[in-house]
Amino acid sequence: MSIRIKNKLIGGTIVASSALSVVLIIAVIIIILIVTIIGGKEKLSWEFLTSFPREGMMEGGIFPAIYGTALLVIIMSIAAVPFGAITAIYLSEYAHEKSWLAQTIRFAVRTLATVPSIIFGLFGLGFFIQFVGAGMDNWFLGGQLRWAQPNILWASLTMALLTLPVVIVSVEEAIRTVPKDLREASLALGATKWQTIWKVVIPGSISGIMTGTILAVSRGAGEVAPILFTGAAYSLATLPTSISDQFMNLGYHIYVMSTQSSNVDKTLPIQFATTLVLLMLTFTLNLSAVLIRSRLRRRMK
Amino acid sequence: MNSDQAKTSFTFTSASLKKKFRFSEFFAEKLITSVAFLSIAVIILIFIFVFRESLPAFRPRVKAKIEKTSSVAGKPESYGGSEAAAAQDKPESYGIVKDTALSTDVRNENGNLVPSDNRSEEGTLSSLFTSEWYPVSDNPRYGLIPLIIGTLKVTIIAMLFAAPIAILAALFSSAFAPPWLREWIKPGIELLAGFPSVVIGFFALMIMATFFQNLFGYETRLNSFVGGVAMALAAIPIIFTITEDALTAIPATYKEASLALGASRWQTAVFVTLPAATPGIFAAVLLGTGRVFGETMIALMATGNAALSGLNPFESVRTLAATIGAEMAEVVFGDMHYGILFLIGSMLFIFNFSLNAVAEFYVKGKLVRKIQGR
Numbered sequence: 001m002s003i004r005i006k007n008k009l010i011g012g013t014i015v016a017s018s019a020l021s022v023v024l025i026i027a028v029i030i031i032i033l034i035v036t037i038i039g040g041k042e043k044l045s046w047e048f049l050t051s052f053p054r055e056g057m058m059e060g061g062i063f064p065a066i067y068g069t070a071l072l073v074i075i076m077s078i079a080a081v082p083f084g085a086i087t088a089i090y091l092s093e094y095a096h097e098k099s100w101l102a103q104t105i106r107f108a109v110r111t112l113a114t115v116p117s118i119i120f121g122l123f124g125l126g127f128f129i130q131f132v133g134a135g136m137d138n139w140f141l142g143g144q145l146r147w148a149q150p151n152i153l154w155a156s157l158t159m160a161l162l163t164l165p166v167v168i169v170s171v172e173e174a175i176r177t178v179p180k181d182l183r184e185a186s187l188a189l190g191a192t193k194w195q196t197i198w199k200v201v202i203p204g205s206i207s208g209i210m211t212g213t214i215l216a217v218s219r220g221a222g223e224v225a226p227i228l229f230t231g232a233a234y235s236l237a238t239l240p241t242s243i244s245d246q247f248m249n250l251g252y253h254i255y256v257m258s259t260q261s262s263n264v265d266k267t268l269p270i271q272f273a274t275t276l277v278l279l280m281l282t283f284t285l286n287l288s289a290v291l292i293r294s295r296l297r298r299r300m301k
Numbered sequence: 302m303n304s305d306q307a308k309t310s311f312t313f314t315s316a317s318l319k320k321k322f323r324f325s326e327f328f329a330e331k332l333i334t335s336v337a338f339l340s341i342a343v344i345i346l347i348f349i350f351v352f353r354e355s356l357p358a359f360r361p362r363v364k365a366k367i368e369k370t371s372s373v374a375g376k377p378e379s380y381g382g383s384e385a386a387a388a389q390d391k392p393e394s395y396g397i398v399k400d401t402a403l404s405t406d407v408r409n410e411n412g413n414l415v416p417s418d419n420r421s422e423e424g425t426l427s428s429l430f431t432s433e434w435y436p437v438s439d440n441p442r443y444g445l446i447p448l449i450i451g452t453l454k455v456t457i458i459a460m461l462f463a464a465p466i467a468i469l470a471a472l473f474s475s476a477f478a479p480p481w482l483r484e485w486i487k488p489g490i491e492l493l494a495g496f497p498s499v500v501i502g503f504f505a506l507m508i509m510a511t512f513f514q515n516l517f518g519y520e521t522r523l524n525s526f527v528g529g530v531a532m533a534l535a536a537i538p539i540i541f542t543i544t545e546d547a548l549t550a551i552p553a554t555y556k557e558a559s560l561a562l563g564a565s566r567w568q569t570a571v572f573v574t575l576p577a578a579t580p581g582i583f584a585a586v587l588l589g590t591g592r593v594f595g596e597t598m599i600a601l602m603a604t605g606n607a608a609l610s611g612l613n614p615f616e617s618v619r620t621l622a623a624t625i626g627a628e629m630a631e632v633v634f635g636d637m638h639y640g641i642l643f644l645i646g647s648m649l650f651i652f653n654f655s656l657n658a659v660a661e662f663y664v665k666g667k668l669v670r671k672i673q674g675r
Contacts, residue, residue: 011566011567014570015473018469019477022472022490029489032504039507043367106550108340111654115654116656120347121625125354166337192325222496226501233317254499255499255598268507275500282500294488
């Protein structure tokens with residue numbers, strides 16, 4: 001066999017196997033989507049989305065879980081987006097690229113992004129509930145138990161810490177697409193640095209702030225580990241009325257129903273439908289973030 | 302303000318060119334800087350508080366505060382009743398652990414006569430390095446060995462699947478795919494990163510477990526193999542993205558030089574681009590490992606959760622992260638078990654932190670030096 005043919009053969013194998021890997025990954029994504037859609041579509045209905053669970057979770061809908069998840073991501077965004085955006089502004093506008101402070105903050109952000117989500121759950125329990133919550137009870141309520149227990153506020157704040165790096169990274173990326181000329185023009189016209197940021201940089205990167213929020217919401221809606229012991233409840237008769245109430249959550253609902261409910265087989269359609277709802281939610285959010293982002297990247301070019 | 306500027310702008314003295322002190326500017330800058338400190342503060346707080354809560358593990362006599370226990374009592378709606386039922390109906394996910402724990406209780410009461418109020422205060426800490434994880438019995442033992450073995454097993458299996466597939470896919474995307482296809486592949490695979498881990502866990506529990514059992518015909522439906530493959534799905538997008546970035550960051554001159562010397566495209570990709578990007582790929586694998594190591598929901602749902610320390614990949618295992626997730630809701634706040642769970646959390650955190658630090662400093666420095674030829 002000549003070297004030429006041998007080379008062709010090896011090259012062909014490498015290209016084919018690498019192409020196969022891509023196909024395999026895409027196939028798995030499609031299989032997960034299809035399986036969830038097939039398993040969940042008959043149960044999925046308007047009624048399923050808007051009604052309470054009945055007969056010990058065997059029947060009925062998942063409205064409280066949807067409501068709880070929505071509440072969670074809203075409170076989480078209120079906490080995470082401003083702080084994330086301000087950190088991004090600091091990193092791109094104020095900090096010197098080589099300063100130790102900027103480097104340390106960048107390292108902290110990247111570390112925060114790789115901390116396992118269960119650690120955030122532990123932190124939420126140890127810091128928010130056992131320390132802040134217990135402290136609030138002692139100081140304001142005279143030892144009466146209200147804040148030193150799992151609730152939606154602590155869960156949302158825990159989730160906000162988890163999604164903070166997501167916001168920071170996408171906002172910073174967007175701020176960098178605002179052309180330098182615009183900033184210089186604004187400064188040359190006599191605007192101060194803060195005026196330039198407020199009137200030029202932030203409006204120019206609004207789509208990035210949006211992407212960041214969308215990605216954070218998608219992440220927050222899907223994560224379960226951080227809220228396992230900071231506020232999620234398996235079954236509640238009423239919707240949460242204050243931020244010191246516990247709440248139901250889509251992901252937690254799936255987890256408990258599929259591993260700990262008393263009758264897994266009977267509730268299978270509900271589980272699949274709940275998974276479908278969660279998957280569609282995060283999938284749509286991610287897709288829109290990807291679209292906004294690719295438009296942003298094109299603008300950069 | 303305008304008139305102010307008009308007055309000064311005509312005469313350029315050194316005093317007028319000096320930056321004017323504006324309180325609002327000063328305030329904004331200081332405020333923004335202090336907010337930026339938040340990320341650092343959070344990391345430090347995580348360190349402090351996860352460690353602080355693990356102290357009960359070293360101070361066994363700490364009495365659980367009553368107010369704290371009542372907050373556990375408020376929780377049964379989330380766990381309580383379903384627990385017992387789960388043990389009967391779904392042995393694969395919970396039963397085994399509970400059963401063994403029960404049987405040791407009996408043995409201890411009959412044989413060793415361990416008084417229940419003396420919860421073996423000196424015995425528990427030394428049991429950390431034994432192979433028995435029986436946290437809920439009259440003589441609780443917290444042997445971390447089976448948990449560590451389980452975690453390592455799952456991590457290795459996951460990385461054996463995830464690393465080659467993700468690196469090959471990144472190679473295809475960066476070296477072989479035409480530009481229009483590349484624009485689709487990257488966001489396509491990154492969509493997988495957006496799948497919540499509970500969805501991947503559910504898929505593994507319902508579909509993959511049955512599929513692999515039919516394929517290989519092993520006994521326990523949920524085991525470290527199923528869990529590992531499922532976690533590979535979570536790690537693939539991370540490894541793919543970072544590897545792809547590392548591969549595309551290799552200067553075009555490298556490739557052009559190789560092609561000009563007569564190498565074909567695949568030779569250039571395999572013998573020039575890939576070796577040049579090794580530090581980045583190494584970082585990608587490290588971060589993927591970190592992700593798998595700390596993954597909780599997939600481990601809870603797909604690995605079977607039995608603290609066995611055998612090496613058979615088709616055996617149920619219990620990972621460190623899953624142990625925290627499964628048991629934290631049942632412990633008495635402030636007691637030993639609680640402390641041990643936080644201790645496991647500290648271990649996970651330190652491990653992940655060091656992985657990230659290595660990926661960050663060592664690998665990045667090396668990559669930069671390599672590309673710049675220094």
